[in-house]
Amino acid sequence: MIDDFAKEYLHSDLREVREVLLWKLEGLGEYEIRRPLTRTGTNLLGLVKHLSLSESRYFGEVFDRPFPEPLPRWDDLGQRGADLWATEHETREEVIGRYRRVWEHSDATIAALALDSPGHVPWWPRPRVMLFNVLVHLLTETSRHAGHADILREQLDGSTGMAADYATQQRDAAFWEVRRDQIERAAAAAIAPPDHDLRT
Numbered sequence: 001m002i003d004d005f006a007k008e009y010l011h012s013d014l015r016e017v018r019e020v021l022l023w024k025l026e027g028l029g030e031y032e033i034r035r036p037l038t039r040t041g042t043n044l045l046g047l048v049k050h051l052s053l054s055e056s057r058y059f060g061e062v063f064d065r066p067f068p069e070p071l072p073r074w075d076d077l078g079q080r081g082a083d084l085w086a087t088e089h090e091t092r093e094e095v096i097g098r099y100r101r102v103w104e105h106s107d108a109t110i111a112a113l114a115l116d117s118p119g120h121v122p123w124w125p126r127p128r129v130m131l132f133n134v135l136v137h138l139l140t141e142t143s144r145h146a147g148h149a150d151i152l153r154e155q156l157d158g159s160t161g162m163a164a165d166y167a168t169q170q171r172d173a174a175f176w177e178v179r180r181d182q183i184e185r186a187a188a189a190a191i192a193p194p195d196h197d198l199r200t
Contacts, residue, residue, distance in 0.1 A: 003115040010135040011110050017142045018103060020162050021048060022096060024149040028156065034086055037152045044152050045095055046085040047145045052099040053083040054141060058134050059106035062119040067105050069098070110135065 025033050025044050033045040056067035086095055110131070117131045154160050158176070 006132070007110070007115045007135070010132075010139055011107075014135065014139045014142060015103075015107075017139065017146050018051075018099075021051065021142065021146045021149055022099070023162075024146070024153045025092070025096070028153075030092065032156050033092060035156075036085070037155050041085060042148060042152065043085055044149055045092060046083075047149055047152075048099050049086055049090075049095050050083045051142055051145055052095070052102045055099075055106050055138060056102045058121070058138055059102075059109040062121050062129070062134060063109055063113060063117065063131070065105075065109050065112075067102060069101070106138075 025048070028044070034043055036043050053071050056069075056071055059065070060067040086092075113131045115130065115132045115135075119129045119131065119134060121127050121129050121134075150160055158171075
């Protein structure tokens with residue numbers, strides 16, 4: 001009984017956070033979704049591409065249920081990091097469409113297997129796993145990248161939130177400038193030497 005509840009709970013959260021990630025791309029142009037916004041090149045469309053590869057491996061080959069489309073191999077060192085950005089030849093529709101097809105494949109694996117079904121993750125130090133381990137791992141990884149996407153989107157147009165229904169109300173630039181200055185003053189004050197009266 002608890003296994004069925006846990007599996008559905010984790011799976012439901014995974015489905016929700018996948019949608020959050022894709023929502024972060026809505027309303028943005030091609031340049032904005034591909035643009036590197038950190039020193040290491042993190043970008044919105046690249047996060048989607050990366051999670052497609054990650055999910056396809058974990059819910060595919062780990063349980064001997066390979067995703068039917070060709071994707072870079074986890075052990076191909078020449079391709080390492082190529083899943084974190086989209087080339088000019090890869091369209092938004094292609095990357096998002098593949099991610100949705102990976103979801104379908106992953107969802108079929110999750111539905112078909114019991115929570116304690118064994119799998120093998122050759123790149124982990126302890127490669128013998130269960131569906132439970134992989135569900136938790138993918139929920140964690142997808143949530144982490146959705147958080148990255150939230151920060152990237154905020155840098156682009158100031159919007160934050162988990163979905164259109166729950167988007168944080170947009171404030172004007174003056175509000176955020178005052179708020180940021182307030183936080184900056186608090187940070188600086190935290191490292192300033194205390195103002196002690198040294199007289200005894």
